[in-house]
Amino acid sequence: MDNIITTERLTKKYKRFTAVDGVSLHIRRGSIYGFLGPNGAGKSTTMKMLLGITAPTAGSFSIDGRHFPEDRTAILKGIGSLIESPAFYANLTGRENLDILRRILELPKDTVDDALELVGLTEAGNRLAGKYSLGMKQRLGLAGALLGRPPLLLLDEPTNGLDPSGIHEIRSLIQSLPERYHCTVMISSHMLSEIERMADDVGILNHGRLLFEGSLEELRCYAGGQGKPAGGLGKSADGGAAAYLQPGGVRLEDVFLAMVEQDNAAGKRRAE
Amino acid sequence: MRLFVIELRKERRTGVFLVFPSAGVLGAVYAFLVFHLRKDTLLSLPSAPMDILLTQLCGIMTVFNLFGIITAACMVCHMEFQGGAAKKMAALPVSAGAVYFCRFLILSMLLLAAAALQNLALLWIGRTDLPQGAFVLGTLLRFAGYVFLAAMPVLSFMVLLASCLQNMWVPLGVGVAGFLTGMAFADTEQPLFLLHPFVVMLKPAAAMNAKPDIAVVIAAIVETAVFLCMGFWLTEKSHYE
Numbered sequence: 001m002d003n004i005i006t007t008e009r010l011t012k013k014y015k016r017f018t019a020v021d022g023v024s025l026h027i028r029r030g031s032i033y034g035f036l037g038p039n040g041a042g043k044s045t046t047m048k049m050l051l052g053i054t055a056p057t058a059g060s061f062s063i064d065g066r067h068f069p070e071d072r073t074a075i076l077k078g079i080g081s082l083i084e085s086p087a088f089y090a091n092l093t094g095r096e097n098l099d100i101l102r103r104i105l106e107l108p109k110d111t112v113d114d115a116l117e118l119v120g121l122t123e124a125g126n127r128l129a130g131k132y133s134l135g136m137k138q139r140l141g142l143a144g145a146l147l148g149r150p151p152l153l154l155l156d157e158p159t160n161g162l163d164p165s166g167i168h169e170i171r172s173l174i175q176s177l178p179e180r181y182h183c184t185v186m187i188s189s190h191m192l193s194e195i196e197r198m199a200d201d202v203g204i205l206n207h208g209r210l211l212f213e214g215s216l217e218e219l220r221c222y223a224g225g226q227g228k229p230a231g232g233l234g235k236s237a238d239g240g241a242a243a244y245l246q247p248g249g250v251r252l253e254d255v256f257l258a259m260v261e262q263d264n265a266a267g268k269r270r271a272e
Numbered sequence: 273m274r275l276f277v278i279e280l281r282k283e284r285r286t287g288v289f290l291v292f293p294s295a296g297v298l299g300a301v302y303a304f305l306v307f308h309l310r311k312d313t314l315l316s317l318p319s320a321p322m323d324i325l326l327t328q329l330c331g332i333m334t335v336f337n338l339f340g341i342i343t344a345a346c347m348v349c350h351m352e353f354q355g356g357a358a359k360k361m362a363a364l365p366v367s368a369g370a371v372y373f374c375r376f377l378i379l380s381m382l383l384l385a386a387a388a389l390q391n392l393a394l395l396w397i398g399r400t401d402l403p404q405g406a407f408v409l410g411t412l413l414r415f416a417g418y419v420f421l422a423a424m425p426v427l428s429f430m431v432l433l434a435s436c437l438q439n440m441w442v443p444l445g446v447g448v449a450g451f452l453t454g455m456a457f458a459d460t461e462q463p464l465f466l467l468h469p470f471v472v473m474l475k476p477a478a479a480m481n482a483k484p485d486i487a488v489v490i491a492a493i494v495e496t497a498v499f500l501c502m503g504f505w506l507t508e509k510s511h512y513e
Contacts, residue, residue, distance in 0.1 A: 091286050
């Protein structure tokens with residue numbers, strides 16, 4: 001299988017706290033990979049390790065066959081990222097912020113307008129980023145990630161702070177990316193219904209451990225075999241809305257919650 | 273060069289481009305005012321006219337430059353942390369050490385501009401107000417270079433601190449504390465105090481003649497290089513978290 005990201009027992013410890021515990025991910029090229037987990041599960045930390053923002057304590061990973069730190073520049077040139085909250089220069093306008101990124105990435109000038117248009121920020125492009133609303137900052141962060149249409153996108157809760165129409169707009173955009181630009185998207189979100197509508201594959205993380213990795217269909221089978229609620233899962237042709245509203249259908253959220261609860265209970269038993 | 277231009281663009285609206293020219297103009301205005309108001313008193317001091325011109329006005333100019341360095345270093349680095357931009361930079365294919373070096377270079381050039389304005393004022397005063405034949409351009413240039421060099425350890429130290437500490441008030445506080453302790457030890461002859469970068473910067477202002485002190489020159493070069501290398505290494509090696 002052609003994986004763009006492969007991690008091998010990736011671990012991150014902060015003193016005695018293990019944020020990520022031996023996680024082995026396999027992200028297929030051209031897919032949307034939903035990264036699920038409750039708050040503090042280690043999703044952001046894993047993404048930070050993939051970007052070289054934080055160093056793994058143990059384990060390794062490769063991105064498009066390349067490794068940190070020796071291939072850092074080559075890896076980061078091909079990744080658009082939005083981690084935790086959008087990061088920007090408050091003293092610069094949205095357009096100036098993107099221009100800084102464009103110059104660093106050595107991209108043509110028109111990529112800035114392209115990115116602003118993609119996220120619907122063209123009109124506000126000349127306003128100071130520090131004065132943007134939370135939703136606009138999120139859009140700016142996303143524009144920064146999409147700049148130059150990189151082959152790999154790492155998006156950590158990208159719809160945070162957006163209003164419902166903004167969420168729908170950005171979700172549609174992300175869903176369309178693999179087909180439009182042949183890119184791979186790794187997306188984390190605490191809005192599990194959102195992942196259900198977008199993702200091809202999912203990875204479920206709890207307390208730093210990977211509980212499940214596979215396609216939505218495999219998750220359904222896995223959940224059924226484990227006695228967890230199952231059925232009605234899978235992305236429909238219209239982007240998943242039908243599956244979400246299917247009478248009697250069980251959402252990914254239910255499967256996910258049951259899985260996490262079981263893991264938490266097992267963790268408690270281990271601690272006792 | 274590409275990174276240098278990017279760093280310059282980042283500084284827009286931070287106010288850093290105003291800080292050093294302001295320090296330069298204030299220093300120049302101070303020199304004009306003091307020399308015109310106290311010309312006779314100053315020239316009656318028991319020193320050579322060139323020594324009087326350079327050492328008697330140097331103190332306040334140095335203080336302006338020192339506070340310019342502290343403020344500008346804090347501004348430049350605070351801008352990186354304010355909107356989380358430093359985190360974004362860590363995820364981009366850019367060398368953090370090279371960015372650090374560009375930042376140091378920009379502040380050095382701005383300090384040079386401030387020093388140039390102040391020394392132009394001294395040149396003007398020297399040509400118009402000193403007794404006939406007393407003004408020596410070479411002495412002015414040598415002393416200007418000496419004062420600029422003595423200021424570099426503080427600049428290097430402040431950029432290092434401000435780049436490493438996300439809370440702007442900490443480097444600002446250290447800068448003020450450095451100024452106060454530097455003032456207290458500037459006129460001591462004990463060479464150990466030359467390890468204190470603020471003492472090195474204030475040494476020319478505390479001197480009674482315009483002859484550069486070789487110990488100060490050596491300390492300035494060594495400290496500037498040490499702080500610069502430390503900053504480069506720390507930013508290059510350390511992760512964002």
